[in-house]
Amino acid sequence: MTDFLNDLNSLIWSNPLIYLCLGSGVYFSIRSRFMQIRQIPEMIRVMIHGESSPDGVSSFQALMISLAGRVGTGNIAGVATAIAFGGPGALFWMWAMAFLGASTSFVECTLGQIYKTRDRLTGEYRGGPAYYFSQAFAHTKAAPFFKIYGLLFAAVTVLACGLLMPSVQSNSMAVAMSQAWGIADWAVAIGIVIILAFVIIGGVKRIATFASIVVPFMAVFYILFALVVVFTNASQIPDVLRLIFASAFGADAVFGSIIGAAIMWGVKRGIYSNEAGQGTGPHAAAAAEVSHPAKQGFVQAFAVYIDTLFVCSATGFLIISTGAYRVFEGESADGAVLGDGGLLPDVVDVGPTYVQVGFDSMWSGAGSTFVAISLAFFCLTTIIAYYYMAETNLRFLLGKAATVYIHPLRSTVGSNLTMLLQALILFSVAYGAVSTAKDAWTLGDIGVGLMAWLNILGILVLQQPAFKALRDYERQKKQGKDPIFDPIALGIVGATFWETYEHKDRFREEKPISSAEGAGPDV
Structure with missing residues (x-):
């Protein structure tokens, strides 16, 4: 079984997927006129000034849900793995993937907002690739194909987020806690299961509240402490930068021979960390209450920067500047x-x-404790975000079966399968905590790769509505308006939520945008 999984992982993460990830990022960057640079001020403004409602979370909370999924073991163990197998140059390719991936994230997350829907069971907003693949083409001859494509993505996401990927997070927690405090793996497994069970049963609102409190706290403290160590070794920074860039382009005498591995591991771990193009970000983006889908697209693009350019860079500089690395x-x-x-x-x-x-x-002896605590927060919030995404796609697969309980002793098929999913993810984290790191990472990589293949190919076909939304947003901003989305006026079909949006009137009081906030040029 181990050999089979390794072979499957190698097949999924072959060169075509690397080229697809980098190529799509270049294409979307050019098509959007590098919105990931032009719109940075707007990303920050929208992130701070967000709406919320009983049915949708604020832009900031949606960002925190997204970051909960992005900021995890990939930012610590993932960076270490990339450097170990790809050399210091892998960090550069993680940066490249983040820069290009920000445009990819904008496209997929804007699509997630455009084609979001209301959950039949909870009334909360739901969305993601499965939703936009099926809805965007519902009125075309290709409808049956993309309906099946959406169902396939949903099934893969339930498998990946519910079973394959959570084990990586719990495994890293167990390794770090064993190193720091000598805690047995089984004890870590029990602790994670208890905490996770409490949070995931509470629904998206509890997930958003938990994430909005924990994620900023853990990310800021981790970055600050990492930077303290880096600047303590400030004299090493020029050499670190030289080593990273030389290794990335094959110019280093020692690591130049593994430039292919540097690209492979930089892209692989970059996607695992920031999730740009993987299809996870649109799930969190769809949960937000905004007046225009592009707003949440901007916020989610900025999340890629937070994850990789801030958190992963802090880890990479820490490892390299202190000499705490070994390349194989x-x-x-x-x-x-x-x-x-x-x-x-x-x-x-x-x-x-x-x-x-x-x-x-x-900090002799304290470093292991600090990393163990950081990973506990990072990984726990990531697992919770995985559950939210798995549940969203289960709702899609169930369709009309996802209804309320009929009776405590006679629940519906939907509620039974939801409880089964909860049990599945609890089993996954327990298994991951007691399994080997190699097996856990192999399973996680398979899940990430399968989702990335399906999502990136899909959004390359379904890109036009996202760019229509971007042009519309920037046009309204230039007119001094707070943009409001009208899919019918833009010729976007299938955006049924926005066509019948009952709360649209409360956004109709157009508030002028101050000149200080600026207005980006039209695309």
Whole structure:
């Protein structure tokens, strides 16, 4: 089974997927006239000034749900893995993936808002790739194909977010806590299951509240402490930058021979971390209450920057500047050692221990504890976000079956399957905590890769509505308005929620935008 999973992972994460991720990011960047640069001020403004309602969360809360899914073990163990198997140059390709991926994230998340719907069971907003694939083409001859395509994506997402990906998060938590405090894996498993069960049963509102409190706290503190260590080693920063860029382009004498691995692991771990193009971001984006879909597209594009340019960079600089890294040949810890920073002990597993040793170089003994606590927050919120995404896609698969309980002893098929999904994700985190890191990461990579293949190919076909929304938003901003979305006027079909949006009137009081806030040029 292990050999089969490794072969499947290698097939999914072959060069075509790498080219697809990078190529689509370049294309969307050009098509949007590099909105990921032009619209940074607007990203920040919209993130701060958001709406909310009984049915939808605010833009900030949706950002926190999204960051809960993005900021996780990929930002700590994932960066360490990328450096171990791709060399320091992998960090550059993570940056490149973030820059290009911000435009991809805008497209997919704007589509998530355009084609969102109201959940039959809870009344909350739901959306994501499965929804926009099926709705956008509902009035065309291609409707049957894209209906099946949406169902396929939904099934893959339930499998990936409900079973394959959570195990990576719990495994990293268990490894870090064992390193720091010697806690047994089974004890970590029990603790995660108890906390997770309490949160996920509360629905999207409880998930949003939990994420909006925990995510900013954990991210800011982690970045600050990492930067303290980096600037303590400030004299190493020029050498670190030289090593990263030289390794990224094959110019380094030691790591130049693995430039292909640097690109592969930089893109792979970049997507795993920031999730741009994977199709997870649109689920959180769809939950937001906004007057125009492009608003949440901007917010989610900025989330990619927060995840990779801030959190992952802090981890990468920490590992490299302190010398807490070891690079292997052949993309495996069983390969020959190509380079060693000199700080790691002779025997150490690739993963969060790299970061713990880096922190310990400044705070002896305290570094392991700090990383274990950080990972506990990072990974727990990520698992919760995974459940939200899995549940959203289960709702899509169920359709009309996703209705309320009929009787406590005779529940519907929808409610039974929801409880089964909750049990499945609890099993996944328990299994991940007691399994090996290699097996857990293989399962996670398979889940991420399958979703990325389906979503990126799909949005390359279904891109036009997102760019219509961008042009419309920037046109209204230039007129001094707070943009309001009207899909009928833009010729966008299938956006049924916005066509019958009952709360639209409360956005109709057009508030002039101050000149200080600016208005981006038309596309």
